[in-house]
Amino acid sequence: MFCPRITVLLATTVLATFAAPLALHAAEEQSETWRLFVADHTQPIVRAIDLGTDKEIARFDLKGFAALSLSDTGRTVFAVQGDQNTVHAIDTGIALSDHGEHRDIEIKEPKLLATTAKSPVTS
Numbered sequence: 156m157f158c159p160r161i162t163v164l165l166a167t168t169v170l171a172t173f174a175a176p177l178a179l180h181a182a183e184e185q186s187e188t189w190r191l192f193v194a195d196h197t198q199p200i201v202r203a204i205d206l207g208t209d210k211e212i213a214r215f216d217l218k219g220f221a222a223l224s225l226s227d228t229g230r231t232v233f234a235v236q237g238d239q240n241t242v243h244a245i246d247t248g249i250a251l252s253d254h255g256e257h258r259d260i261e262i263k264e265p266k267l268l269a270t271t272a273k274s275p276v277t278s
Contacts, residue, residue, distance in 0.1 A: 189249055190265065192232045194221040201234050201245060203265040213265045217243055231268075240274040243267060 190212075191204040199220050203213035219239035223232055232245040248265040251258045 189262070190247060192223055192245065192247070192265075194223050194234065196220060199236070201232070203245075203247075215243070215245060215267045217241075242272040244270040 188206055191206055193202045193204060194200075195202065199217040201215045201217060201221055201223065202211050203215075204210070205212045215234070217234055217236055217239075218241050219236035221234035221236050221243075223234055225232055230247055230250055232247055234243045234245060236242065244267075246263075246266045246268055248263040250261040250263075252261070
C-alpha cells in the first residue's frame, strides 16, 4: 500500500491528480482519475503513481527540482525546472478518444518524451 510513503509525499509537490479533462456535453461532464504525478523536493525526480494500486509505476530523473503543469488534454505533464531553465515533457500514458456518445480510453506506460525546452540564462 502507498500509506508508508506519506512522509515522502509531504515533502513533495503534488500535481493535481491526472484527470483527462476532455470536455463532454455540458450536462454529461465527467472525469476520472487514474494516475498521480509527484515532483519530489528532496531529489530531482518525478514519480507516476497508479491510483488503482497505489504503486509507483514510473520514475523520471530530471536535471533539477520541478514544478508540474498538466496540459489541457491531460496527455502530457510538463516538469518545469526553473533553476535549470529547462522543461521536460512526460507522456501520462492516458489517452481518451471522444466519439460523441462515448469515449474510448487507451492506457500505456507513462514515459519521458524527447521533447525538452531549454532557455538560455540571461543576466
